[in-house]
Amino acid sequence: MDPSFKRTPRVPIETIPGTLPIASVSEDVDHAGVAAEGLKMLTSLTRENLTKESIWRDQWALTGTSRTFSGPSQVFAAWKELAATRKPDNFSLIPNTSRITASLPDSAWVQASFAFTLEGAPACLCSGFIGLVPDNAGGWKIWMLSTILETFKGYPNPDTPPPQPSASTHTNGVNGFSDEYSYDCVVVGGGMAGLSVAGRLKAMNVSSVTLERNAHIGDNWLMRYDSTKSHLPFSRTFSAEDGYFLTSSKIAQGFQRYVKTYGINVWGSSDLKTASWNAQKKLWNLQVERQNPSCTVIINTPHVVLCLGAGGQVSKMPTIPNREAFGGIVMHSKDYKSSNAWSGKNGVVVGSANTAHDVAFDMVESHLRTVTMIQRNPTALYNDFIPVEVADKIYFGLPLSISRQILLKVIRNEVDKHSERYDSLERAGFKLDRYCDPQEYISVRLGGHHIDVGAGKKITSGQIKMKSDAAIKQYTPTGLEFADGSHLDVDVIVFCTGFEGNMRESATEIFGSEVANGLEDFFGVDAEGEILGAWRRQGYPGIWYNGGTIVNARYYSRFIALQIKADLEGMPLPLYKKTPA
Incomplete structure (x- = not known):
């Protein structure tokens, strides 16, 4: 276990820093020109380029994790230190993305998407958002910055679907059985979160197996109530004819198509019982019980991704007398x-x-x-006031405190209508x-x-x-x-009283209490507004959580795959742990 590991405290969401700017922007402003000039500031950023409300969220690009820095002192200090080693360069405005954004009559800014590279090891392709507001001297300052790791130079992109296997080579599982297997990664759970990760890993040429407790992919939905309604975010999984709100059978069919289309390696009727760490080989030894045929096998892997359900596995049942x-x-x-x-x-x-x-x-x-x-x-x-694709960008492209305030304004306006x-x-x-x-x-x-x-x-x-x-x-x-x-x-x-939501409790059953002491809690937010535990490195190597909402699982699975790929290639992302002054 990392000796410096301390479980991150959760804080009330309303206490996380970040405010919308108090500014107005003329409708006839050259927003593309403003954004282009703003990007030039990033090549030699100064504290004076930042507003007093400035905020920067980095998603695995410069910090090697998900971090949010608030205020000009923090933003400038972190950017200066990280830019020296990660070497951001080649900033370019993505065409037709600049616009004037106004959430209130007295709050507006110019926002645009951009691409850039990181020339420090590992070399990366990245993207981001920039938000600028006018200053009192006729110029512009950076209010909001978001930087996002896309992929590594020379490697596949986790957003690009993996090649479809030919009918002659496709197998759903492993031909034949033995007592011991080795994979780069084992995904535990074949639902939305598990298949999201498995697809990303396949896209990045990482060998993996997905362990599903039920006999078939989609059984976790088919065994639920017949009237389930849910929207799946995989545009390549469901057609328009399936409808916007999907029945349990439609979801199961979509999952099965996804597995078949991209050749996802799934073991059905397979239950991970225990796991132990081999420090010498730096591998997890997983004991898996299989039902078809009935046997117990060992899987050796450096990475295990737990995808055990958005709300956990233990149901909440109120105790009522008599x-x-x-x-x-x-x-x-x-x-x-x-x-x-x-x-x-x-x-x-x-x-x-x-x-x-x-x-x-x-x-x-x-x-x-x-x-x-x-x-x-x-x-x-x-x-359905907010389109899904717009909501995704609001949720994940901006710092949580900012997306939260924007959504609060949008919802209030729409509810009043x-x-x-x-x-x-x-x-x-x-x-x-x-x-x-x-x-x-x-x-x-x-x-x-x-x-x-x-x-x-x-x-x-x-x-x-x-x-x-x-x-x-x-x-x-x-x-x-x-x-x-x-x-x-x-x-x-x-x-209908929900489930216990902390995946660390399920991890304890598999890995034991000693390992669980080195794991974060699952969900809630930390003092920077980042989600606890999920998608980020833990105190023990090679254990990951994926879950939350459907869109959480889809979007953040890409960062799990990127971190695992970097580790396997011997180029782990440099982790920035400091809290800059």
Whole structure:
């Protein structure tokens, strides 16, 4: 373990530094010219080139990790030190990307995308964003800077799909069986996060195997409830005919097509049980139980990527007194499949986020006599106001504190335009976090929001009834009693109360407590606004997390693949650990 390792503290998201600039920009300004002049500043940056609100986020380009620096002193000190060794050069404006961005009447800036190279070892191709505001002397200063590692010079790009294998050479797995295998990387979990990493690794010519506990890719979706609705970000996986919100069967089919198309090496019915570190060989020895055929094998690998689900594997189930008195059905959404068998019964859903709405919607469609949603906390309601491709760039191209503030403004404006939709839900008893903080739900809570794809209308029409005015007190023989003395007769209760979200707990089961002491927690944010644990190096070598939201898993998997490739090629990214003054 790295002797200097200390687990990074998490902080409240509202405390991370970074503010929007107070500035106005004329509509007729030559924004391309302004951006081009701004890029020239980067070749010999001075403190005077930066505004007092300046902020710089680097994603694995100069710092070898994901870091955010705030204020002119920090930004200048870090840039000066890193530029001396990483040698950024060849800055060029990407055509047709400059624009005037205005989030408020008194906050505007010129923003553009650019490309550049790093000539220090390892030599890299990079991109970035620059944001500039006018100063008081008729010139411009840098307010925001973002730098992003794209790939290494002379190596494949993780964003380029791997060559499609010919039918004669494609295998999904390994021909024949032995007691011991070796791979450059082992990916644990064949869902969205795992396949994202596996595809990136294949694109960069890194040998890997993906271990999937279920028999087939996509089974983790097919075993879930039939009415799952989710949008997959792989444009090359799903066609327009599949629809925007995908059913569980469509997702499974898309995953299977992806594996077949790009020849992803997957072992189904394979479960990683334990792992131990061979310090002499610098390899992890993985003990894997396989079911087809039934055997235990060893895999030796320098890298293990854990992709165990956005919210972890352990379900959260509230403890409610007097459970033995209730004679009906009680289950967690993890075990829910369909409401078809409960037609004519009284159903209750505990929870009010995405899963709860899907289950309640399915209960109505399955003709239950009554359907009641028990809401414990206000819920954020998302809609398709922001296109996915725009949201991706806002989320990941800018410092989190900046994307957060922009999104807060956008959401407030859009919610006000559709106020009756929210008013009608509140009249029906649904408690709303109307002006929600999307980064709080995505980057910290790992859930608690709801994308309305139809259940909202069933709430406002009364088909789904709301109980949000009192907490559950106890079970009764015929249902539930609440703290306000009211009672609800019910036959079926489905708890849609989420999962334990810290992947370090799952890692402890595999690697043991000693190794887990050298691992970061999973999700939440640090003092710079960076996500804890995920995608970055740990205190132990070669252990990685990938997960979070669908877009998290897709976007950040590229950086895991890049770091693994650099390590395998003997050119690890130089890691910048300092906190500049």
